[in-house]
Amino acid sequence: AQTVTQSQPEMSVQEAETVTLSCTYDTSESDYYLFWYKQPPSRQMILVIRQEAYKQQNATENRFSVNFQKAAKSFSLKISDSQLGDAAMYFCALIRVGGADGLTFGKGTHLIIQP
Amino acid sequence: DTGVSQDPRHKITKRGQNVTFRCDPISEHNRLYWYRQTLGQGPEFLTYFQNEAQLEKSRLLSDRFSAERPKGSFSTLEIQRTEQGDSAMYLCASSAASGRSSYNEQFFGPGTRLTVL
Numbered sequence: 001a002q003t004v005t006q007s008q009p010e011m012s013v014q015e016a017e018t019v020t021l022s023c024t025y026d027t028s029e030s031d032y033y034l035f036w037y038k039q040p041p042s043r044q045m046i047l048v049i050r051q052e053a054y055k056q057q058n059a060t061e062n063r064f065s066v067n068f069q070k071a072a073k074s075f076s077l078k079i080s081d082s083q084l085g086d087a088a089m090y091f092c093a094l095i096r097v098g099g100a101d102g103l104t105f106g107k108g109t110h111l112i113i114q115p
Numbered sequence: 116d117t118g119v120s121q122d123p124r125h126k127i128t129k130r131g132q133n134v135t136f137r138c139d140p141i142s143e144h145n146r147l148y149w150y151r152q153t154l155g156q157g158p159e160f161l162t163y164f165q166n167e168a169q170l171e172k173s174r175l176l177s178d179r180f181s182a183e184r185p186k187g188s189f190s191t192l193e194i195q196r197t198e199q200g201d202s203a204m205y206l207c208a209s210s211a212a213s214g215r216s217s218y219n220e221q222f223f224g225p226g227t228r229l230t231v232l
Binding site: 004006033043044045046047050052091093095097100101102103104105106107108 | 119158159161171173218224
């Protein structure tokens with residue numbers, strides 16, 4: 001069984017500042033993918049960034065980057081230059097390669113951007 | 116609009132009634148997933164289709180739940196004899212086929228919010 005844990009129910013950051021969201025996971029698989037999804041209020045879930053477990057280099061997408069620590073099973077998301085539009089629920093998720101059992105999600109972190 | 120669509124967006128029903136939700140995936144996506152998201156939680160996997168074949172079912176999918184994907188296009192999720200505990204957002208996602216060592220992104224629909232009174 002796979003588990004994903006997000007220990008921060010809510011985070012708050014000033015506009016233009018940097019914030020880091022934490023995620024830890026557990027899996028017995030050696031080949032898997034990790035994701036951060038964003039779910040704005042009343043809007044659909046969209047993919048922010050993905051990381052392939054076999055790649056040591058941390059993924060980056062514009063203002064979003066991850067710190068992937070495979071041995072520690074840690075996968076944090078850093079948002080730089082926070083913008084009002086970043087306000088949303090953020091979910092960390094995992095899927096094993098070749099698996100047919102869908103994504104395993106954490107409980108989410110509610111990110112508040114203060115103007 | 117070429118994204119994943121779901122219908123209805125909201126459904127209110129009385130306990131004991133049957134409800135059916137529809138999901139239209141992105142065309143040419145042969146994989147389709149159903150998830151359930153309760154308040155304050157992340158989505159939980161329910162079931163997965165590759166084309167018309169239902170390949171995986173979560174233990175969360177009780178006997179009252181049934182999903183179909185005739186002809187490998189749209190999918191329906193039916194809940195029979197609804198209970199208050201079924202109140203949740205039901206999300207559908209689709210993806211293109213993945214190789215044995217790769218993964219293609221799941222694109223999510225807006226969800227159907229079910230309220231059981």
